[in-house]
Amino acid sequence: MLDRLQALADRYEKLSELLCDPDVASDPKKLRDYSKEQSDLQGAYEAYMEYKNVISELEAAKAMMQEKLDDEMRDMVKMEIEDLSGRQKELEERIRVLLLPKDPNDDKNVIVEIRGAAGGDEAALFAADLYRMYTRYADTQGWRTELMEANINDLGGFKEVIFMISGKGAYSKMKYESGAHRVQRIPVTESGGRIHTSTSTVGVMPEIEDFEVEILDKDIRVDTFCSSGAGGQSVNTTKSAVRVTHVPTGIIATCQDGKSQNDNKAKALQVLRARIYDIKRQEEEAKSAAERKSKVGTGDRSERIRTYNFPQSRVTDHRIGLTLHKLDQVLNGDMEDIVQALTITEQAELLERENQL
Numbered sequence: 001m002l003d004r005l006q007a008l009a010d011r012y013e014k015l016s017e018l019l020c021d022p023d024v025a026s027d028p029k030k031l032r033d034y035s036k037e038q039s040d041l042q043g044a045y046e047a048y049m050e051y052k053n054v055i056s057e058l059e060a061a062k063a064m065m066q067e068k069l070d071d072e073m074r075d076m077v078k079m080e081i082e083d084l085s086g087r088q089k090e091l092e093e094r095i096r097v098l099l100l101p102k103d104p105n106d107d108k109n110v111i112v113e114i115r116g117a118a119g120g121d122e123a124a125l126f127a128a129d130l131y132r133m134y135t136r137y138a139d140t141q142g143w144r145t146e147l148m149e150a151n152i153n154d155l156g157g158f159k160e161v162i163f164m165i166s167g168k169g170a171y172s173k174m175k176y177e178s179g180a181h182r183v184q185r186i187p188v189t190e191s192g193g194r195i196h197t198s199t200s201t202v203g204v205m206p207e208i209e210d211f212e213v214e215i216l217d218k219d220i221r222v223d224t225f226c227s228s229g230a231g232g233q234s235v236n237t238t239k240s241a242v243r244v245t246h247v248p249t250g251i252i253a254t255c256q257d258g259k260s261q262n263d264n265k266a267k268a269l270q271v272l273r274a275r276i277y278d279i280k281r282q283e284e285e286a287k288s289a290a291e292r293k294s295k296v297g298t299g300d301r302s303e304r305i306r307t308y309n310f311p312q313s314r315v316t317d318h319r320i321g322l323t324l325h326k327l328d329q330v331l332n333g334d335m336e337d338i339v340q341a342l343t344i345t346e347q348a349e350l351l352e353r354e355n356q357l
Contacts (some may be wrong), residue, residue, distance in 0.1 A: 001060070001092075001095070001096070001099070002078045004099060005044070005048045005051075005095065005099075006048075008041055008045060009045055009046065009048055009049070011037075011041065012038060012041045012042070012045040015034050015037060015041070016038070016039065018030075018034050018072075019031070019034055019035065019038065022272060034328045040102070043098050043272075044095065044098040044099060046190055047094055047095050047098060048095065050091060051088070051091045051092070051095065052085050054084055054088050054091060056089065057080075057084055058081065058084040058088060060129060061080050061081045061084060061261040062079055062081060064077050065077055065078075065081070072326065074184055075164075080250055081343075082090060096351060096354075097112050097347050097351070100350045100351065100354065101350065102187065103171070103172070103175070104279070105171045105175075105206035106169060106171055107168060107169055107172070107204040108170065108171045108207050109164060109165060109166040109170050109171070109203050109206070109207040109304075110164070110165050110170045110171045110174045110205065110206055110207065110344050111148070111162065111163075111164050111169070111204075111205045111206075111207060111270065111271055111274045112134060112162070112163055112164070112165060112174065112177070112202065112203070112204050112205075113160070113161075113162050113202070113203040113205075114127045114130050114131055114134075114158060114160070114161050114200055114201070114202050114203075115127060115157060115159065115160045115200060115201050116117050116153075116157060116159050116160070116200050117180065117198075117199040117200055117201050118198055118199045119155060119183075119187075119196065119197070119198025119199060119352060120198075121154075121155050121157060121187070121189055122157075122183075122187040122188075122189065122196055123157075123198040123199060123200050124153045124155070124157030124158055124159050124200075125155060125156070125157035125187070125188070126157070126181070126183045126198055126199075126308075127157060127158040127159075127160075127161060127200040128156065128157045128158045128161075128202045129183075129331055130200055130202060131158060131161050131163070132331070132332050132333075133330065133333055133335065134163075134165070134174075134177070134333075135163075135333075136168070136332055136333025136334075137333040137334075137335045137336075138165050138170075140332065140333055140334075140336070141167060141169075141170075141173070142167060143165050143166060144165070144166045144167060145163055145164065145165050146166070147161070147162075147163045147257050148162045148163055148164055148165060148255055148257060148258075148267050148271065149161070149162040149254060149255050149256065149257055149267075149270045149271075150162070155188070155189075162255075162271060164205035164207065164270075166207075169205070169282075171206045171345075172343075174204045176206055176296055176305075176338075176339065176346075177202050177204050177305075177344040177345075178202055178203050178204045178305075179201070179202060179302075179303045179304065179305035179306070180199050180200075180202075180302060180303060180304045180305065181199065181200050181201070181202055181306050181308065182197060182198070182199045182296075182304060182307045182308070183197070183198050183199070183307075183308045184196075184197050184307065184308070184309045184310060185308075185309075185310035185311070186280070186310070194309075195311060196213035199304075201302075203278070204219040205274035205275065205277065205278045206217055206274065206277070207270065208270075208273040208276075208277045208315075210273075212273070212277065213273040213276050213277050215246065215269065215272065215273060215276075219247050219248050219337070220244055220245060220246055220247065220248060220272075221244070221245040222242060222243070222244050222245075222265065223242070223243040223244075223245070224240070224241065224242055224243075225243065226240075226241060239257070240256065240258070240260060240261045240264060240303060241254070241256030241261075241264060242254070242255055242256070242261060242264040242265045242268050242272075243268070244265065244268040244269060244272055246272055246276065249276060249279070251272060251276060251279070252272075253268040253269070253272040253275065254268060255267040255271065256269040257277075296319050296320065296342050296345055296346050296349075304318060305317065305318060305319055306318065308327060308330075308331070309327070309328065311349030312325070313325055313326065313327040314327060314330065315327050315330050315338070317338055317341070317342070319338065319342070320342060320345045321346075322338065322341050324337060324338070
């Protein structure tokens with residue numbers, strides 16, 4: 001581990017030199033790439049510098065114990081050694097986590113798709129609740145949200161809603177949300193006061209750049225049609241809505257909430273690239289599923305991941321057995337306890353896997 005850390009520190013310091021080089025400063029691509037690489041290394045670098053300082057102080061304290069000391073001074077040095085030893089262990093654990101393989105998509109923006117599944121109108125209303133939960137959580141993280149497509153039912157629920165969350169680390173925290181979300185409550189359409197169970201599915205996909213998934217013009221079919229729903233005077237009068245079909249795979253993406261046909265086409269292509277990438281990723285996950293089964297899930301939308309129980313104000317994440325009795329707060333965007341618990345579980349799994357190698 002120390003060899004890896006020293007190599008990392010050497011690279012971090014080399015990047016500091018490169019970023020001061022006038023040739024790099026005048027090259028936007030190199031400046032961006034080197035700045036990002038250094039930013040990715042910064043946490044481990046700073047932890048390693050602190051670790052080296054603690055080890056140095058610990059060695060000095062142990063050397064003092066070999067000298068002639070009065071009882072009071074010896075007790076003080078013993079306490080210092082205990083404190084430094086504890087700090088050493090804490091830093092070693094932190095560094096092990098920082099050195100874990102990082103998901104290359106963690107810093108990316110995300111495209112989120114929510115669909116009402118089992119439960120009709122109630123499922124659509126719950127999909128709207130999930131949409132509000134995620135947009136409010138995004139606000140707490142300083143992220144920006146942008147609606148890309150929405151299919152609204154008569155009660156104001158979402159049969160389907162697609163939106164983008166933009167901000168540093170968005171995928172690293174939102175990636176755990178893919179799967180089936182179950183709600184248990186009395187629907188507004190229920191006159192007899194009976195509790196119903198409904199589900200909505202969530203899909204979280206990293207935003208994919210053009211070069212990551214190439215879509216050739218010859219492989220797509222673009223159809224235009226009149227927008228429906230909210231959208232101002234252009235609704236149902238101009239063909240601004242766009243449907244893009246990827247002919248080789250049959251994957252379709254539609255967008256009608258943009259300001260123009262070109263805007264809608266660009267957004268539809270964003271969704272299309274993300275869906276193509278997501279399918280390939282799930283295929284790769286399926287290949288390795290026989291070797292390992294992650295507690296935090298595979299990202300499959302059919303996998304039931306969480307239950308929101310209104311009568312008991314309870315939220316349960318089934319993947320890690322976490323139960324919180326603060327349903328209102330969670331639905332209002334207070335999701336950090338859940339996200340942190342899932343992150344820690346995934347890190348523990350990765351550490352266990354690393355130790356087995």
